[in-house]
Amino acid sequence: MNKGTFYITTPIYYPSDNLHIGHAYTTVAADTIARYKRMTGYETWFLTGTDEHGQKIQRTAKSKGMEPKEFVDGIVTGIKRLWKTMEVSYNDFIRTTEERHKKVVQDIFVKLYEQGDIYKSEYEGLYCTPCETFWTERQAEGNLCPDCGRPVELVKEESYFFKMSKYADRLLAHIEENPEFIRPVSRRNEMINFIKQGLEDLCVSRTTFDWGIKVPFDPRHVIYVWIDALTNYYSALAGGQPDDSLVKKFWPADVHLMAKDIVRFHSIIWPIILMAAGLELPRCIVAHGWLLLEGGKMSKSKGNVIDPLVLVDKYGVDSVRYYLLRELPFGADGYYSEDALVQRINTDLANDLGNLVSRSVAVVEKYFNGEVKPPAEYEEVDQDLIKTAGEALREYEQMMEKYELSNALGSVWRLVNRANKYIDETAPWILAKDDSMSARLGTVLYSLMEAIRFITVMVSPFMPQLPPRIWQQIGLAGFENARTWDSLKEWGGYPAGSRVKRGPALFPRIETGNAAGEEQNAGREIKEAVEKNNAAGAPAGDADLISIEEFARVDLRVAEIIRAEKVENTDKLLKLEVALGAGRRTLVAGIANHYSPEDLVGRKIIVVANLKPVKLRGILSEGMILAASEGESLGIITVDPVKNVPSGARVK
Ligand code: MSP
Numbered sequence: 193m194n195k196g197t198f199y200i201t202t203p204i205y206y207p208s209d210n211l212h213i214g215h216a217y218t219t220v221a222a223d224t225i226a227r228y229k230r231m232t233g234y235e236t237w238f239l240t241g242t243d244e245h246g247q248k249i250q251r252t253a254k255s256k257g258m259e260p261k262e263f264v265d266g267i268v269t270g271i272k273r274l275w276k277t278m279e280v281s282y283n284d285f286i287r288t289t290e291e292r293h294k295k296v297v298q299d300i301f302v303k304l305y306e307q308g309d310i311y312k313s314e315y316e317g318l319y320c321t322p323c324e325t326f327w328t329e330r331q332a333e334g335n336l337c338p339d340c341g342r343p344v345e346l347v348k349e350e351s352y353f354f355k356m357s358k359y360a361d362r363l364l365a366h367i368e369e370n371p372e373f374i375r376p377v378s379r380r381n382e383m384i385n386f387i388k389q390g391l392e393d394l395c396v397s398r399t400t401f402d403w404g405i406k407v408p409f410d411p412r413h414v415i416y417v418w419i420d421a422l423t424n425y426y427s428a429l430a431g432g433q434p435d436d437s438l439v440k441k442f443w444p445a446d447v448h449l450m451a452k453d454i455v456r457f458h459s460i461i462w463p464i465i466l467m468a469a470g471l472e473l474p475r476c477i478v479a480h481g482w483l484l485l486e487g488g489k490m491s492k493s494k495g496n497v498i499d500p501l502v503l504v505d506k507y508g509v510d511s512v513r514y515y516l517l518r519e520l521p522f523g524a525d526g527y528y529s530e531d532a533l534v535q536r537i538n539t540d541l542a543n544d545l546g547n548l549v550s551r552s553v554a555v556v557e558k559y560f561n562g563e564v565k566p567p568a569e570y571e572e573v574d575q576d577l578i579k580t581a582g583e584a585l586r587e588y589e590q591m592m593e594k595y596e597l598s599n600a601l602g603s604v605w606r607l608v609n610r611a612n613k614y615i616d617e618t619a620p621w622i623l624a625k626d627d628s629m630s631a632r633l634g635t636v637l638y639s640l641m642e643a644i645r646f647i648t649v650m651v652s653p654f655m656p657q658l659p660p661r662i663w664q665q666i667g668l669a670g671f672e673n674a675r676t677w678d679s680l681k682e683w684g685g686y687p688a689g690s691r692v693k694r695g696p697a698l699f700p701r702i703e704t705g706n707a708a709g710e711e712q713n714a715g716r717e718i719k720e721a722v723e724k725n726n727a728a729g730a731p732a733g734d735a736d737l738i739s740i741e742e743f744a745r746v747d748l749r750v751a752e753i754i755r756a757e758k759v760e761n762t763d764k765l766l767k768l769e770v771a772l773g774a775g776r777r778t779l780v781a782g783i784a785n786h787y788s789p790e791d792l793v794g795r796k797i798i799v800v801a802n803l804k805p806v807k808l809r810g811i812l813s814e815g816m817i818l819a820a821s822e823g824e825s826l827g828i829i830t831v832d833p834v835k836n837v838p839s840g841a842r843v844k
Pocket of ligand 1: 202203204205206213214217218243421422424449450454481482484490
């Protein structure tokens with residue numbers, strides 16, 4: 193079923209060095225969206241590539257005694273290999289040194305010049321070579337680049353300028369009329385403020401180096417690298433084609449995906465170029481957060497990079513992709529740590545998903561010789577599983593449509609956890625002891641296979657290597673129709689009578705030493721010491737002190753804020769949806785005067801989890817968040833983001 197077309201892009205990366213896990217994050221996110229769109233019936237075009245011109249590349253190549261093209265060719269080969277290893281299913285890979293691209297860039301430049309939107313003048317400014325950006329004196333405080341912190345150089349040159357200012361009002365109106373144009377809303381607001389401060393004309397050519405696309409009518413100049421780079425999204429469809437069918441089919445782009453560092457180029461310069469060239473604007477610019485290391489942002493120039501190939505080699509593609517896409521809440525920054533990666537593998541993948549499949553397959557083998565029987569009557573517990581599957585699917589779809597990949601995985605895991613609980617509740621091993629319960633056992637095992645089928649289809653865009661391994665085990669290798677998105681419309685698509693077959697563990701646990709055991713021992717020692725102290729009698733005057741048991745009655749847990757919104761008709765109240773381990777809770781908190789909802793999503797806070805629920809303004813609040821306040825100031829208590837403590841963890 194073809195629902196239409198969908199065109200998604202990643203930034204084109206600088207091939208000045210090998211790419212790192214931050215670049216891989218953007219690319220696998222785009223790949224996951226592209227796979228999801230294909231799965232749900234869209235004819236999808238997924239573009240990535242490399243941005244090969246500019247002074248920095250020229251200098252780097254020179255320092256290695258190479259020609260720029262020879263140098264970038266080597267890096268690009270490595271990048272393509274990386275994407276292949278990471279199962280990145282791009283339809284096209286564009287390089288800005290290709291003829292098809294150069295011609296389109298030159299044509300657009302000439303058109304803008306001829307219509308008077310590009311003019312010649314003189315430029316004097318502070319230039320940061322690594323960032324390829326000019327800064328004003330105020331911006332480059334202390335002669336340092338405000339982005340990367342390195343020294344800027346004073347450059348004076350004859351240049352062509354692009355009349356950005358002419359289009360500022362039109363762009364502002366477009367952004368204001370199209371709330372979805374820049375996402376998330378925090379970036380949109382930033383861009384609106386930026387434009388309102390006034391746009392200056394942009395210097396769009398250079399004469400100080402020559403590794404770039406020449407201005408056709410003035411070849412001493414090369415075209416500014418950002419005009420060259422941004423145009424790739426169009427030239428990949430329009431350039432070097434026998435006809436305009438790709439443009440007709442896929443232009444304008446549905447999503448330009450990137451991190452927040454380059455949103456300004458994409459949501460200001462690029463739309464203005466397109467307006468001036470008479471081309472349609474992209475539908476949506478989506479900016480995710482940064483993957484940080486404890487020392488700050490990962491960057492090739494800082495030399496603190498994590499190589500995705502090393503991780504994939506050690507943990508497998510699916511696990512690395514899962515970790516990246518689960519860890520960073522949409523739009524927010526997140527910290528990379530190998531410990532957190534291992535924890536995700538051991539908890540979400542090995543314990544939750546891996547065990548669900550292996551336990552389910554094992555019981556079908558044990559009690560029904562591997563054959564999945566048709567379901568009989570569904571009981572209440574089955575209905576609850578079926579309901580959760582339907583809800584998880586709907587929620588997953590909503591999240592995917594908003595590109596909230598981490599939340600989409602959260603929805604799938606609701607079903608994974610429900611299914612694991614279902615095994616415990618229905619206890620197939622007890623049903624198996626009673627011959628009269630055979631039909632009941634059949635229903636339970638069928639329901640498990642069906643839940644796993646739902647889960648597998650939903651995770652397939654995230655973990656491309658996993659589905660065939662699960663299909664093999666649950667007996668769906670030969671049933672293509674039962675593996676499609678459309679087949680999830682209704683519960684019951686699993687073809688009864690199929691045979692399961694146990695295979696190797698889907699996600700073998702990674703050994704992590706006995707840190708957990710040591711921690712438990714330490715906990716026990718403290719408890720024993722306190723007990724001894726209590727037995728000896730509390731010191732006089734300490735009537736207000738509580739024992740550790742009394743403290744332990746308060747169930748404090750780490751919770752991750754998934755959604756936040758203002759409670760209607762109130763000033764102070766926010767409604768929060770939080771993940772608490774496998775479950776979700778709604779909390780109402782009086783913090784609206786201190787936090788805006790978008791600032792909260794993705795944060796890990798502490799909640800009192802065993803507080804009696806109360807209704808506030810008609811909303812059932814199932815817990816309380818911890819905050820410290822004095823006078824007018826209030827701050828919520830958050831968990832150290834560096835440590836990646838999972839939601840649901842006990843605070844003690
Ligand atoms: N060549 C320009 C983009 C031109 S697009 C028309 C460029 N290249 S880059 O190699 O520096 O890539 C920047 C992009 O890489 C970011 O916007 C983001 O998508 C990705 N990331 C690089 N480091 C990252 C992190 N540490 N975290 C998240 N994303 C990261 O800018």
